[in-house]
Amino acid sequence: MTTPFDRLSALPLRDNLRGLHPYGAPQLDVPILLNVNENTHGVPHDVRQAILAAVEESVGGLNRYPDREFSQLRDNLADYLGHGLDRSNIWAANGSNEVLQHILLAFGGPGRSALGFPPTYSMYPLLAGATGTAYVTGERRADFNLDADSAARQVKETGANLVFLCSPNNPTGTAISTDVIEAVYSAGADAQAIIIVDEAYAEFAHQGTPSALALLEGRERLIVSRTMSKAFALAGARLGYLAAAPAISDALRLVRLPYHLSAITQATANAALTHSARLLANVEEIKAQRDRIVGEIGSMGLVPVPSDANFVLFGGLANPHEVWQGLLDAGVLIRDVGIPGHLRVTAGTEPETTIFLDRLRELVTPTVS
Structure with missing residues (x-):
């Protein structure tokens, strides 16, 4: 067979x-x-109705390409995240996996490496391999947490061009403290490493757990990735996004496919964000x-x-x-x-x-x- x-x-x-x-x-x-x-x-039923209405309105224009810059969506995502962000800080794609792929296409590739700390999200090495980026594995503590000094040392020793920090980490659920993120960012200065904090599960964190969004100002190599698949109950809609310095979005425009976010995806996400309190x-x-x-x-x-x-x-x-x-x-x-x-x-x-x-x-x- x-x-x-x-x-x-x-x-x-x-x-x-x-x-x-x-x-x-x-x-x-x-x-x-x-x-x-x-x-x-x-x-919820009322949000489904709002999404259906938004999609129905978008169908009338399906003979035209969608807004290539998904401007309204970026505005809505920036409003949702807060932290003084605006549309220039936001990028979105078909799920956070495509967001990560865009990052690797822009900043990874042959001759470059990405560092992850297993056990962690199993797509990191697959996305790295698909983009020709070498994947380097670091180490965690026995309790699955990351230590700031150890993580920073590993970033320096590997000279990685990209570093994945998953917080809360999948599959362990452990969150990373901001001192770890700050230490890793500083340690990556010589290699000009892009630091990606994957916060796909951020909305479920215990009260008081900090987000890397608070660290974005003044850190142009820091990216915070999010998704609408989990807390927003929209796994089937495929909408992921990131927040970062405006230059990051400029770089990702170089590698995205034309009109990569359909009009229906944009309509669905915009309607959901309008009803974020209900969904959450x-x-x-x-x-x-x-x-x-x-x-x-x-x-x-x-x-x-x-x-x-x-x-x-x-x-x-x-x-x-x-x-x-x-x-x-x-x-x-x-x-x-x-x-x-x-x-x-x-x-x-x-x-x-x-x-x-x-x-x-x-x-x-x-x-x-």
Whole structure:
């Protein structure tokens, strides 16, 4: 039987892509999906109606190309973020992955390198490889946190041209303190390194957790990446964005495809931002379920990692795959992220979380120390 890898071997594929697997979590038809950190609450009815009205209005002009500069969207995103930002500080694309791809196309490439600190978002090395950028792996502490001195030292030693700091980090949920970001930014001065703080889950952070947005002024090599997929419940709309010095957007215009944001995408995002308070109303409920998961998993003798995201990584599992399969057999899909003894679960609705916790309690056999 011919496999995809058999077919690929017959093609003149680039050497650095041979043997790679495409990104993607299992897509299974089960009642409770808690594996890819989606917002399980969905889009409220009144916001759906507003989006439908905005899309319907945009359809009348689909014979024309969309606004290449997505000006209204950049205004709305700047207003949402605050911090004195305006449209010149904003860039957007089809999901934050395309935003990161634009950054790598502009500042990475052959002869350049990007530094990440695994375990972290698995798309970083894939995006680096696709753009011909060497990917260098740094180290975290055993508790999955980053130390300012250690991170700065690694930036200097590698001479990386780009540095990925994911905060809250996926898949661990750990947030990065601003002193780490400041230290990494300073350490990258000699290489003129672009520092990317990926804040895809920022809206779920505990109160008082700082955002890198507060550090942007005076730091022209600092980029803060965000998304509307998570807190805004718009994973299917594919809208990611960043905030940075205006020169960053100027650079990304050199590598973006023409008219890369469709009129329908822009209309959807603008309508959603107009109703941001309504869309974000479920964030506190999601955070409550996340904290519930941390507490109840801990009471089972397992080891949850403190999380500032909408998911929880937990360890202490003697056989993670058996637990994963046992949950799947009960109609609950969570994520094996490849960290020995660990699994990751998205915070669902209250009923979804209850079903997950009840079944997990039946399945777990904590590791004996």
